[in-house]
Amino acid sequence: xxxxxxxxxxxxxxxxxxxxxxxxxxxxxxxxxxIICTLxxxxxxxxVLIERFKEPTYNISIDWLSFGGTQLSAGFEINxxxxxxxxxxxxxxxxxxxxxxxxxxxxxxxxxxYAYLGFFTFAMLGLVMAPNLLQxxxxxxxxGVGSFLLIGFYFYKLEAKAAAKKAFxxxxxxxxxxxxxxxxxxxxxxxxxxxxxxxxxxSGMISSEKLTLIxxxxxxxxxxxxxxxxxxxxxxxxxxxxxxxxxxIHAATMVAAGVYLVAAMFPLFMASSAAMQVVAITGGIxxxxxxxxxxxxxxxxxxxxxxxxxxxxxxxLALGTSGYVAxxxxxMTHAFFKALLFLAAGSVIHAIxxxxxxxxGGLWRKLNWTGPLFLTGTLAISGFPxxxxxxxxxxxxxxxxxxxxxxxxxxxxxxxxxxAFYMFRLFFMMFAGDSRxxxxxxxxxxxxxxxxxxxxxxxxxxxxxxxxxxxGTFLGEWLVxxxxxxxxxxxxxxxxxIMLMAVLVSLAGIYLAYMIYVKKKLSREWLVKENSEVFRxxxxxxxxxxxxxFTAGYAIKGFSIFLSYIERFIVGGLVSTVTSSIEGLGKVxxxxxxxxxxxxxxxxxxxxxxxxxxxxVTGGYLR
Amino acid sequence: MTGVPLSAYLVLALVLFCIGLYGALTKRNAVIVLISIxxxxxxxxxxxxxxxxxxxxxxxxxxxxxxxxxxxxxAEAAVGLAILMSLYxxxxxxxxxxxxxxxx
Numbered sequence: 001x002x003x004x005x006x007x008x009x010x011x012x013x014x015x016x017x018x019x020x021x022x023x024x025x026x027x028x029x030x031x032x033x034x035i036i037c038t039l040x041x042x043x044x045x046x047x048v049l050i051e052r053f054k055e056p057t058y059n060i061s062i063d064w065l066s067f068g069g070t071q072l073s074a075g076f077e078i079n080x081x082x083x084x085x086x087x088x089x090x091x092x093x094x095x096x097x098x099x100x101x102x103x104x105x106x107x108x109x110x111x112x113x114y115a116y117l118g119f120f121t122f123a124m125l126g127l128v129m130a131p132n133l134l135q136x137x138x139x140x141x142x143x144g145v146g147s148f149l150l151i152g153f154y155f156y157k158l159e160a161k162a163a164a165k166k167a168f169x170x171x172x173x174x175x176x177x178x179x180x181x182x183x184x185x186x187x188x189x190x191x192x193x194x195x196x197x198x199x200x201x202x203s204g205m206i207s208s209e210k211l212t213l214i215x216x217x218x219x220x221x222x223x224x225x226x227x228x229x230x231x232x233x234x235x236x237x238x239x240x241x242x243x244x245x246x247x248x249i250h251a252a253t254m255v256a257a258g259v260y261l262v263a264a265m266f267p268l269f270m271a272s273s274a275a276m277q278v279v280a281i282t283g284g285i286x287x288x289x290x291x292x293x294x295x296x297x298x299x300x301x302x303x304x305x306x307x308x309x310x311x312x313x314x315x316x317l318a319l320g321t322s323g324y325v326a327x328x329x330x331x332m333t334h335a336f337f338k339a340l341l342f343l344a345a346g347s348v349i350h351a352i353x354x355x356x357x358x359x360x361g362g363l364w365r366k367l368n369w370t371g372p373l374f375l376t377g378t379l380a381i382s383g384f385p386x387x388x389x390x391x392x393x394x395x396x397x398x399x400x401x402x403x404x405x406x407x408x409x410x411x412x413x414x415x416x417x418x419x420a421f422y423m424f425r426l427f428f429m430m431f432a433g434d435s436r437x438x439x440x441x442x443x444x445x446x447x448x449x450x451x452x453x454x455x456x457x458x459x460x461x462x463x464x465x466x467x468x469x470x471x472g473t474f475l476g477e478w479l480v481x482x483x484x485x486x487x488x489x490x491x492x493x494x495x496x497x498i499m500l501m502a503v504l505v506s507l508a509g510i511y512l513a514y515m516i517y518v519k520k521k522l523s524r525e526w527l528v529k530e531n532s533e534v535f536r537x538x539x540x541x542x543x544x545x546x547x548x549x550f551t552a553g554y555a556i557k558g559f560s561i562f563l564s565y566i567e568r569f570i571v572g573g574l575v576s577t578v579t580s581s582i583e584g585l586g587k588v589x590x591x592x593x594x595x596x597x598x599x600x601x602x603x604x605x606x607x608x609x610x611x612x613x614x615x616x617v618t619g620g621y622l623r
Numbered sequence: 624m625t626g627v628p629l630s631a632y633l634v635l636a637l638v639l640f641c642i643g644l645y646g647a648l649t650k651r652n653a654v655i656v657l658i659s660i661x662x663x664x665x666x667x668x669x670x671x672x673x674x675x676x677x678x679x680x681x682x683x684x685x686x687x688x689x690x691x692x693x694x695x696x697x698a699e700a701a702v703g704l705a706i707l708m709s710l711y712x713x714x715x716x717x718x719x720x721x722x723x724x725x726x727x
Contacts, residue, residue: 595723598648598656605644 002058002078005048008086009125011037012093015118019111030111031101034118038094041125045086052083053478059195061131070190077131077194080479081263081328085128085256088335092252093121095452099343100244102449103350113153117248120146124253128260132192133182136264140178140225140257144171147254151241160240170234174224178261181217184210198267208272215268215275218261219282226258226312229286233545235309239301243346246301250308251339259315259331266324280320280400284411287313289542291418295425296538299355300345303426307381308338310415314396317408323399325467325476330392332475333463337380337389340456344374347445347453348430357429364431366442371431373453378427380460382420383506388464394502395467398494413505420509428517469499632673640666653710653717657703664696 015037019030026033052058061075078086097117104113123142130136144167152164186192188210189200200206206214222228227235235255239246249255262269262279269275287310294306311334318327347370348363349355364371380389393416400409444450467475515521528535537543639662646659668689675685711717 593726595726596720597722598719602648605648 002048002051002055003060004044005058005078005086005129006076008041008044008048008090009122009129011041011044012118012121012125016115016122019115019118022111026111028101028105028110030114031097034097034114035094035101037118038090038097038121041121042087042090042094045083045090048078049083049087052078052080059131061193072134072192073132074135075131076129078129080481081260082128084328084332084479085260086125088332089121089124089128089252089256092335092339092456093117093124093248095339095455096244096248096343099247099346099449099452100242102446103244103346104242109153113242116146116149116153117245120150120248120253124257127257132194133185133197134192136261137179137182140221140261141175143225143254143257144168144175147171147238147249150245150249151238153241153245157240159237163234163237163240167234167238170231171224174221174231174258177217177219177224178221181214181221184214184217188214194264201268201271211268212272212274215265215272216278218265218268219275219279222258222261222316223282224258225261226255226316227309228258228282228313228316229289229309230544232286232290232309233541233548236302236305236541239299239305243301243342243349246305247339247342247346250305250342251335255308255312256331256335259312259319259327262316262319263324263328263331266319269319270322276320276322278320280317280403280405280408283313283316283318283320284408285313286310287317287415288411288418289313291415291422293538293541294422295418296535298357300349300357300360300426300430301342301355303357303422304338304341304345307341307419307423310419311338311381314393314412314415317412318396318399321400321403321405321408323396323403325473325479326392326395326399328479329395329467329475333380333388333392333460336456336463337377337387337460340373340453340460341377341381343449343453343456344370344377347449348374350445350449351442357426360430361433362431363442367431367444369444369450370453373450373457374431375427376457376460378423382423382510383416383502384420384510385503386464388460388462390502390506391464391468394469394499397498397502401494401498413501416502417505417509420506421513424510424513425517428513432518629673629677632669632677636666636669636673639663639669651718651720653707653719653722654704656719657700657707660703661696661700664692668692 012034015034018033019026022030057077057079059075059077059079061073063071064074065072097114100113100117104110107113120143123139123146127136127139127143130139148164148168151167152160154160155164182192185197188206189197191197191200201211224231238249241249269279290306290309290313294303294310297303297306311330315327315330315334318330348360348367351367351370352360352363354360376387380387383390383393397409397412397416400412465471467473540546643659643662643664643666646662647656650656650659671685671689671692673685675682675689678685707717710722714721716722
């Protein structure tokens with residue numbers, strides 16, 4: 001089965017091509033093509049995953065280019081991480097596509113939407129199957145294109161257009177880092193293949209300073225794609241896209257690519273403790289930074305966006321503290337509950353046509369399905385005991401503790417408290433209390449939108465049981481199988497009180513949110529007044545966008561004005577000098593053309609006379 | 624009769640050619656310009672005939688050529704006058720310096 005794995009990304013590509021070539025004629029039927037093709041991908045990925053449990057890594061590549069003594073190859077690889085990612089990506093994509101059939105109903109460019117979804121899925125599946133960095137980079141950029149198309153899907157809205165551009169440009173900054181990193185690696189090792197690179201790293205072929213530099217450059221690529229601080233600003237703005245797209249970007253594709261990259265290059269990072277430090281610290285800062293912003297945002301999707309940034313920070317923190325299994329595990333569980341949260345939020349938005357939390361409330365009784373589903377996702381992300389988020393977050397805390405980074409451990413604990421708080425703030429404001437909505441009648445979403453949410457809710461509940469301290473660490477053992485030296489232990493050990501504390505912290509967060517937003521024991525107005533400065537900073541997202549605007553924005557603008565002057569006066573001046581001199585020559589020439597035939601004759605005769613004189617003096621050229 | 628040397632013929636032809644050239648380049652009347660061109664052609668004819676007698680290998684060829692030239696000159700004069708007629712009909716003038724439609 002694994003030798004047919006190359007078909008997995010081909011199916012979504014077929015969707016893209018068919019829907020693109022049909023030019024929107026298929027209308028709603030486009031959804032069936034998309035869903036069937038993605039279903040095929042999913043089934044195939046599942047079969048590949050099941051086969052991968054028993055068989056070793058499958059790797060096939062064919063020669064692509066050869067120049068000098070260097071061979072470039074293209075192919076695909078199915079190792080544990082890739083097989084897992086294939087299933088997660090194709091599953092989430094499939095569910096999102098089923099959901100979109102209901103959510104995007106009536107949209108004029110319905111089949112184009114499915115075409116883009118197919119393209120995006122294709123790029124991400126290709127990315128996770130790539131056996132070498134060059135191929136990874138190609139798909140990495142294709143993912144960027146896909147996100148651009150989808151975020152800017154409502155391109156007639158100015159914000160959506162700006163958000164699409166922002167996402168593309170911000171991630172580009174990271175991509176440059178990644179590209180330089182890849183080039184340096186090729187320079188040092190002469191290969192793009194993962195295996196050969198890791199071998200070179202192990203044998204100490206690369207000096208440790210170079211290794212650190214390369215690892216950090218590759219990490220910059222991940223920072224851009226995964227929305228880590230300080231390149232995170234595109235991610236909240238990307239909420240301008242349709243909600244199913246947000247679910248796809250946040251759960252399975254785009255942002256997961258960065259974490260996947262670090263995980264795939266993990267042996268390289270392991271070889272440089274400085275790079276690991278950078279990864280862990282960036283992750284920790286991002287986690288708490290985004291969580292603090294999420295506490296005061298008013299837009300449902302923006303809260304979820306910041307929570308994604310925060311959770312991605314968690315994953316980076318885990319990877320940076322040698323918690324390979326913890327990071328990948330959280331990537332997987334997060335994919336489930338974050339997709340669920342986005343789809344449920346989309347269902348709410350679908351019902352009451354607003355994204356402003358202040359205008360919601362009291363939806364628990366009206367949305368009988370969406371409410372409990374959203375609650376499941378919220379509990380899972382808050383780390384409520386026995387749900388998937390609880391196990392994966394626990395694993396991360398353990399990893400940070402085991403690694404001895406107590407400051408980062410503290411950051412992670414505070415962040416999980418904040419996570420529980422802001423998620424329940426979101427939940428209570430949407431579902432509890434009295435309705436503040438203007439919408440007359442609130443209708444539950446159609447069946448086709450509920451099915452994917454139910455599937456995701458199920459996974460969000462049980463997804464954690466493949467790696468628990470009690471029922472075995474199946475996922476971890478499988479992930480590091482045969483690579484213990486490179487990837488570290490299959491699970492992290494830590495004192496029992498960590499788990500208890502994690503539970504207490506998340507319960508405390510939930511309790512605090514309950515007190516403020518349901519019982520109203522603590523007045524919100526009082527809190528805001530007491531901490532107005534803090535609130536202002538948080539509401540403005542630490543003014544990061546403004547800082548970028550005034551520093552990088554103006555610097556680039558100034559530089560481009562300077563360049564435009566060069567263009568206008570130096571380059572343009574040169575060109576216009578050439579043209580005007582030729583024009584002048586032409587004018588002089590046309591002045592000679594008087595139309596007086598006798599003058600012509602005179603000139604011709606004089607010319608002949610001059611020639612004859614020359615001939616007489618020099619004796620001619622024959623002499 | 625033997626006293627006339629080659630140089631006399633050539634000087635005559637030169638003078639005739641210069642008069643013709645002067646006329647062709649300075650006269651305003653197109654008819655005079657055409658006549659001047661005839662003068663230049665005849666100057667060339669004199670040269671041809673002179674060299675057919677005094678050349679390195681005297682032969683009849685020069686005279687034959689001059690006959691050709693006369694024929695062509697007649698044809699040229701006919702065509703030139705025809706053009707001049709139609710120009711006159713259109714422009715009501717035979718002045719060469721007013722015929723400047725090809726200017727610039």
